Amino acid sequence: TQLLEQSPQFLSIQEGENLTVYCNSSSVFSSLQWYRQEPGEGPVLLVTVVTGGEVKKLKRLTFQFGDARKDSSLHITAAQPGDTGLYLCAGEVSGAGSYQLTFGKGTKLSVIP
Amino acid sequence: GAGVSQTPSNKVTEKGKYVELRCDPISGHTALYWYRQSLGQGPEFLIYFQGTGAADDSGLPNDRFFAVRPEGSVSTLKIQRTERGDSAVYLCASSLQGTYNEQFFGPGTRLTVL
Numbered sequence: 001t002q003l004l005e006q007s008p009q010f011l012s013i014q015e016g017e018n019l020t021v022y023c024n025s026s027s028v029f030s031s032l033q034w035y036r037q038e039p040g041e042g043p044v045l046l047v048t049v050v051t052g053g054e055v056k057k058l059k060r061l062t063f064q065f066g067d068a069r070k071d072s073s074l075h076i077t078a079a080q081p082g083d084t085g086l087y088l089c090a091g092e093v094s095g096a097g098s099y100q101l102t103f104g105k106g107t108k109l110s111v112i113p
Numbered sequence: 114g115a116g117v118s119q120t121p122s123n124k125v126t127e128k129g130k131y132v133e134l135r136c137d138p139i140s141g142h143t144a145l146y147w148y149r150q151s152l153g154q155g156p157e158f159l160i161y162f163q164g165t166g167a168a169d170d171s172g173l174p175n176d177r178f179f180a181v182r183p184e185g186s187v188s189t190l191k192i193q194r195t196e197r198g199d200s201a202v203y204l205c206a207s208s209l210q211g212t213y214n215e216q217f218f219g220p221g222t223r224l225t226v227l
Contacts, residue, residue, distance in 0.1 A: 004155075030214075031214055033214075033215065033216075035218075040220070041220050041221070042117070042204050042206075042218030042219050042220045042221050043156070043204075043218045044218070045215060045216070045217060045218075048215050088155050088156075090155070090156075092214050099144065099146075099161055099163075099168075099169070099208075099214050100146065100158035100161055100169060100171075100172065101146075101148075101156075101158065101214070101216060102158070103148075103155030103156050103157070104155050105153070105154055105155050106154075106155050
């Protein structure tokens with residue numbers, strides 16, 4: 001069983017459309033991060049959320065952490081071809097006593113010009 | 114400043130051989146992590162160092178895998194008697210203690226075992 005479920009797994013949209021990616025778990029997280037990964041490269045940190053209900057904005061990207069700190073969403077407004085990539089959510093399980101990150105499988109986004 | 118660097122970027126080896134993968138973390142980052150990413154999957158945790166010591170090695174799949182960080186900076190992941198199932202991208206990340214565990218990743222080493 002995957003600790004962090006991401007959906008959808010694949011998403012192909014036209015330039016200018018909006019989209020939302022979800023990250024869900026039954027576990028509570030101390031912090032949750034979103035990364036973007038391009039082929040042949042390591043994940044690049046986009047944002048960290050730590051407080052239940054927190055909303056952070058990064059240009060056209062809006063990140064939300066669920067009130068119970070078990071889920072998160074990433075919303076992209078007016079997607080552009082440069083947004084293409086693999087979006088990964090990762091969390092540090094609360095109280096686990098370890099600093100390892102648990103990753104979802106990722107959402108592969110393709111934005112078609 | 115310089116990010117996390119990993120060498121080599123690609124490594125092709127034969128089944129049964131020994132390999133070493135190197136990670137140079139961001140200067141001043143006390144925490145260092147190794148992850149493994151298979152095709153179509155997110156990274157999976159292998160081992161975490163705080164300074165020179167392995168604070169959590171629960172993700173190492175078996176005793177063929179070993180990692181060291183003798184001076185608290187550069188780390189080496191060592192794989193003995195490689196198997197075809199070890200083929201994956203091995204990622205290294207580092208973080209600064211006390212920053213909500215924000216981990217910064219290197220570009221990875223793609224290991225192919227023939």
